[in-house]
Amino acid sequence: MALADRKQSETEARLATLTMPEGGCLAEARKAALSRVQTLGLPGRRDEYWKYTRPDTLTAAEAPTAAVFDAGEPPMFSEFDRIKIVFVDGVFDADASDELALEGISIDRIADICAKDIHWAKDLYGVLEARGQTPVARPLAALNTAFAQDGVAIRVTGTPSKPVSLIYRHASEDSDAILHHVIRVESGATATILENGPAASRFNKCMEIDVADGGSLHLVRAQGRDHERRAATHLFARLGTESVFKSFTLTVNGVLTRNEAVIELIGDDAVAHIAGACVGDGDFHHDDTVFITHDAVNCESRQVFKKVLRNGATGVFQGKILVKEGAQKTDGYQISQSLLLDDDSQFLAKPELEIYADDVACSHGSTSGAIDEEGLFYLRSRGVPHAEATDLMTLAFLAEAVDEIEDADIAANVVDRLEGWLARRR
Amino acid sequence: MLEIKNLHVKLEEEDKQILKGVNLTVEAGKVHAIMGPNGSGKSTLSYVLSGRDGYEVTDGEASLAGEDLLEMEPEERAAAGVFLAFQYPVEIPGVGNMTFLRTAVNAQRKARGEEELSASDFLKEVRAKAKTLKIDADMLKRPVNVGFSGGEKKRNEILQMAMLEPKMCILDETDSGLDVDAMKLVSEGVNALRDEGRGFLVITHYQRLLDHIKPDVVHIMADGRIVKTGGPELALEVENNGYADILAEGV
Numbered sequence: 001m002a003l004a005d006r007k008q009s010e011t012e013a014r015l016a017t018l019t020m021p022e023g024g025c026l027a028e029a030r031k032a033a034l035s036r037v038q039t040l041g042l043p044g045r046r047d048e049y050w051k052y053t054r055p056d057t058l059t060a061a062e063a064p065t066a067a068v069f070d071a072g073e074p075p076m077f078s079e080f081d082r083i084k085i086v087f088v089d090g091v092f093d094a095d096a097s098d099e100l101a102l103e104g105i106s107i108d109r110i111a112d113i114c115a116k117d118i119h120w121a122k123d124l125y126g127v128l129e130a131r132g133q134t135p136v137a138r139p140l141a142a143l144n145t146a147f148a149q150d151g152v153a154i155r156v157t158g159t160p161s162k163p164v165s166l167i168y169r170h171a172s173e174d175s176d177a178i179l180h181h182v183i184r185v186e187s188g189a190t191a192t193i194l195e196n197g198p199a200a201s202r203f204n205k206c207m208e209i210d211v212a213d214g215g216s217l218h219l220v221r222a223q224g225r226d227h228e229r230r231a232a233t234h235l236f237a238r239l240g241t242e243s244v245f246k247s248f249t250l251t252v253n254g255v256l257t258r259n260e261a262v263i264e265l266i267g268d269d270a271v272a273h274i275a276g277a278c279v280g281d282g283d284f285h286h287d288d289t290v291f292i293t294h295d296a297v298n299c300e301s302r303q304v305f306k307k308v309l310r311n312g313a314t315g316v317f318q319g320k321i322l323v324k325e326g327a328q329k330t331d332g333y334q335i336s337q338s339l340l341l342d343d344d345s346q347f348l349a350k351p352e353l354e355i356y357a358d359d360v361a362c363s364h365g366s367t368s369g370a371i372d373e374e375g376l377f378y379l380r381s382r383g384v385p386h387a388e389a390t391d392l393m394t395l396a397f398l399a400e401a402v403d404e405i406e407d408a409d410i411a412a413n414v415v416d417r418l419e420g421w422l423a424r425r426r
Numbered sequence: 427m428l429e430i431k432n433l434h435v436k437l438e439e440e441d442k443q444i445l446k447g448v449n450l451t452v453e454a455g456k457v458h459a460i461m462g463p464n465g466s467g468k469s470t471l472s473y474v475l476s477g478r479d480g481y482e483v484t485d486g487e488a489s490l491a492g493e494d495l496l497e498m499e500p501e502e503r504a505a506a507g508v509f510l511a512f513q514y515p516v517e518i519p520g521v522g523n524m525t526f527l528r529t530a531v532n533a534q535r536k537a538r539g540e541e542e543l544s545a546s547d548f549l550k551e552v553r554a555k556a557k558t559l560k561i562d563a564d565m566l567k568r569p570v571n572v573g574f575s576g577g578e579k580k581r582n583e584i585l586q587m588a589m590l591e592p593k594m595c596i597l598d599e600t601d602s603g604l605d606v607d608a609m610k611l612v613s614e615g616v617n618a619l620r621d622e623g624r625g626f627l628v629i630t631h632y633q634r635l636l637d638h639i640k641p642d643v644v645h646i647m648a649d650g651r652i653v654k655t656g657g658p659e660l661a662l663e664v665e666n667n668g669y670a671d672i673l674a675e676g677v
Contacts, residue, residue, distance in 0.1 A: 378512070378570075381478075381503075381504055382586060383504035383505050383531075383533045383534035386499065386501065392521050400520070
């Protein structure tokens with residue numbers, strides 16, 4: 001079907017600003033992705049899937065500018081022993097990065113893979129993204145696959161002794177970064193990946209994750225430290241038998257964030273936990289859009305999303321659990337809650353269940369509410385000042401999402417950072 | 427210590443007068459008990475003294491050691507020395523009991539210009555006090571009051587009181603939801619805090635709590651006023667004859 005004229009011209013205008021990296025084993029995947037973008041067209045406000053979030057600034061030909069933010073504090077996860085892979089405005093920074101070598105894991109740059117005719121990443125690059133285009137189109141992800149400037153291909157074959165840390169830095173006020181990562185966790189292997197930083201004025205990131213039978217991957221990312229950036233991220237994951245994938249995302253600041261997660265549980269007894277916590281002020285708009293498909297027996301999925309909004313901030317949650325025929329004994333849980341600290345903020349939620357198996361336990365719930373005045377008074381009656389008591393209640397509200405982080409030290413780091421952010425905003 | 431003069435209070439949201447001229451003085455080192463039938467305004471008095479929203483003081487005064495309580499925020503009243511042991515302590519999921527207690531202790535110390543307690547000093551103190559109240563370590567780690575039994579909640583209130591060392595302790599029907607053993611334990615905790623510099627206001631329906639926490643003065647409250655004041659024998663009179671005779675006299 002032909003695209004509407006306006007959508008077509010906007011899509012063409014955006015595509016005209018981009019250059020597709022040439023050659024290598026990823027060329028075919030890039031061309032196919034470009035074709036998807038041209039067929040689907042970039043998202044517009046009239047697309048049902050973008051009903052609550054204006055995609056204009058994510059799709060515009062030129063990126064809106066965003067001031068480079070210097071918090072004057074060490075970035076998240078700084079105290080952890082980890083392999084650092086640094087991208088500045090979407091460009092790999094070899095000097096700031098560690099040597100990409102560690103037992104149990106191999107790491108290659110996507111830019112380097114482009115120059116090779118054969119690489120394992122060819123079988124994954126663009127594959128899960130393409131699968132994730134149905135039943136709902138995700139053209140920004142296809143755009144990413146076609147035009148990603150760089151990224152990493154990580155293959156986990158054992159149990160590396162430390163996490164891999166993807167660090168994004170924002171250096172130019174009009175940067176427009178596109179990064180694509182592919183991660184393959186081999187059977188029985190396990191790893192932790194940390195991500196943090198503002199990345200660019202406008203950031204389009206895609207991560208494709210394939211966890212083989214018995215494999216396990218933990219992903220913790222922090223989107224913060226900056227005020228004005230816009231970001232669209234996609235997480236595509238496919239889980240094999242008895243595999244585990246756990247993801248937690250912390251978002252603070254930023255004008256616009258759209259985080260999509262598309263997870264397929266295709267092996268029996270697989271486990272997927274997708275969690276997020278965000279704290280937003282003013283023109284902050286944060287959108288979590290999650291689609292989890294159960295396509296095997298006895299799998300467990302959890303979606304836990306908590307948002308704290310004030311001064312007119314907006315939160316969006318669109319979450320779906322699809323249980324396919326035959327995916328018996330599915331245990332699906334979805335909760336999305338927002339704490340509105342004033343009357344100007346809003347939370348828009350669209351929780352969905354679609355179930356075609358008859359022996360499943362699926363639950364979902366979505367709430368938005370004010371701070372519990374009884375609890376607040378209780379804390380204040382013990383001498384805790386109002387602002388501090390509000391912060392304690394806020395952290396308590398976010399706790400269920402933060403609890404999804406498996407590593408206690410990383411969880412403590414996230415809580416510390418949240419406490420600091422909240423305290424500075426008093 | 428605590429001076430309440432002609433206190434009139436109505437509910438903010440409805441035109442309903444609850445306290446209609448309460449006069450009360452609690453001296454340092456003394457335990458005053460307030461008894462009275464349901465709806466007489468006992469809990470309202472405790473909430474108004476601790477600064478809870480929803481009440482409007484239409485007349486009168488309340489001060490602690492000369493400081494006007496009614497002008498203060500709840501946390502300022504706490505720092506000034508007011509402590510309310512709640513009848514129904516609130517559950518706060520996600521806030522660790524220890525984190526809360528340490529935040530409260532240090533917030534009060536800070537407000538009074540004192541040095542904050544170090545983590546180790548705090549731990550030492552809280553463990554020692556918890557032990558005497560038979561509060562186990564696991565309970566300290568749990569979120570505030572979440573999943574606590576009625577007795578555990580009340581013991582937790584007394585632990586907070588012991589850690590915060592207030593000047594004026596207000597106990598709002600602390601006996602409700604307690605079995606005999608728990609009541610004894612809680613009362614022992616309260617009695618351990620009795621000293622010359624501290625006043626107590628014990629709100630209760632029943633004599634049985636006063637068997638354990640011996641009051642110096644007993645007040646009977648009805649229809650928003652204190653209608654009779656006497657010694658410990660007044661509580662026994664209520665226990666034996668109910669409120670009817672006293673109320674008839676008072677009115």
